[in-house]
Amino acid sequence: MLSSLRAPPSVFRDLLASVPRAEWDPWLDLVFGLDAPPDDGPDLPPGCVPYLPCPVDALVRMVEQAGVTASDVFVDVGSGLGRAAVLTHLLTGAGTIGLEIQRPLVTASRDLTRRLSVSRFATIEGDAVRLTRYMVTGSVFFFYCPFSGCRLEHVVDDLEDIARTRRIRICCVDMPLPPRPWLALSSSSVDLAVYRSIPLGGAGWSFADDSFDARPGRHAFKAT
Numbered sequence: 001m002l003s004s005l006r007a008p009p010s011v012f013r014d015l016l017a018s019v020p021r022a023e024w025d026p027w028l029d030l031v032f033g034l035d036a037p038p039d040d041g042p043d044l045p046p047g048c049v050p051y052l053p054c055p056v057d058a059l060v061r062m063v064e065q066a067g068v069t070a071s072d073v074f075v076d077v078g079s080g081l082g083r084a085a086v087l088t089h090l091l092t093g094a095g096t097i098g099l100e101i102q103r104p105l106v107t108a109s110r111d112l113t114r115r116l117s118v119s120r121f122a123t124i125e126g127d128a129v130r131l132t133r134y135m136v137t138g139s140v141f142f143f144y145c146p147f148s149g150c151r152l153e154h155v156v157d158d159l160e161d162i163a164r165t166r167r168i169r170i171c172c173v174d175m176p177l178p179p180r181p182w183l184a185l186s187s188s189s190v191d192l193a194v195y196r197s198i199p200l201g202g203a204g205w206s207f208a209d210d211s212f213d214a215r216p217g218r219h220a221f222k223a224t
Contacts, residue, residue, distance in 0.1 A: 006117060008093070009070070009090065009091055009092055009093045012090045012091060013091055016028075016056075016060075016091070021057060024055075024056035024057060024060075025053070025055060025056050028056050028083070028087065029053075029083075032083065032086070032112060032116065033112075033115060034081060034083065034112070037051055037053070037080065037081055037105065037108070038104040038105065038108065051078075051080040051081070051102070051105060052080075052144075052145075053080065053081070053083050053084075054083070054084045054144040054173055055173075056087065058144075058173045058191055058192055059084055059087055059088065059091075060091070061189070061192055062088075062142065062171045062173070062192055062194070063088060063091050063092055065171075065186070065187045065192065065194045066140055066169045066171050066186075066194045067169075068088060068091075068092045068094050068140055069092055069093070069094065070092060070093030070094055071094075071139075072092070072094040072095070072139045072140050073094065073095045073096070073097065073135075073137045073138050073139050073140070074088050074089070074092075074094045074095065074096045074097070074138070074139075074140045074142065075096075075097045075098075075099065075132070075135045075138040075140065075141045075142065076088075076096065076097070076098045076099065076142045077099050077128045077132060077141060077142065077143050077146050077155065078099065078100065078101075078128055078143070078144065078145075078146025078147070079098025079099055079100045079105075079109060079123060080098075080100060080105050080109070081105060081108050081109050081112060082098050082108070082109030082110075082112045082113060082121070082123055083112075084142065084144065085097070085098045085109075085121055085142075086112060086113065086116065086118055086121060088142075089118060089120060089121055090118075093120075094120070094140070095120040095121070095137075096120060096121040096122075097121070097122050097123075097124060097135060097138065098121070098122070098123040098124065099124055099126065099128040099131050099132065099135075100123060100124070100125060101125070101126060101127050101128065103125060106123050106125040109123040110123050128146060128147075128155060129147075129151050129154050129155055132155045132158050132159065133158035133159075133161065133162075135162070136162055136165075138162065138168065139166070139167075139168055139169065140168070140169045140170075140171065141159060141168060141169070141170045141171070142170075142171045142172075142173075143170070143171070143172045143173070143175060143177075144172075144173045144174065144175075145173070145174050145175045148175065152175075152177075152178065153178055156170075156177055156178055156180060156183075157180075160180065160182055163182055163183075163197035164182075167196060167197050168196075168197045169186070169194060169195065169196050169197075170183065170194075170195040170196075170197075171192070171193070171194050171195075172192070172193045172194075172195070173191055173192055174191050176193065177193070177195060182197055182198060183195045183196070183197060183198070184196055184197075184198050
């Protein structure tokens, strides 16, 4: 099984597709060797949501709808155990960065990447409200209810500076983003929303810079 984790993304996608969709979450936890996450501690600031793992089904749909590829850098804002970021890397080959404020979760995330020998993934310890603005290599930013209110507004506003240099995608599960003139909703469902940055005055890129093929079925993932 571990050899499949070091194989090209297509091999891992085929492996996941062979598992019934309803069993994806327990299967992935078994493959990753994950037990229950540690309890949230005093590092969790007021207004932040305790760590919960994002459903695998939502992550697979996020990869499809956002068109994540090996050329992307995926930033998980509030990455917890690193489960979502590692899965995204295995499915796509994308470089991944996790931002996590709780030290026990950071330690567990780094242990996971060492245990699975996952490359192109780094966990950064700290407050995402302060760190996100420095993720200038990021092209896909992922939020699974890490926080809301003023903290979310602050992070979204910091992402505008990155979006003025190139197109980025922001993917949210079970949470909406505050409206911004530089963001357009690309796709949405009951639990998942994918936003894309749009050029405003002074932006240094054009729509031609976006190589994602949004035609139906171009990034389809078939499972049993």
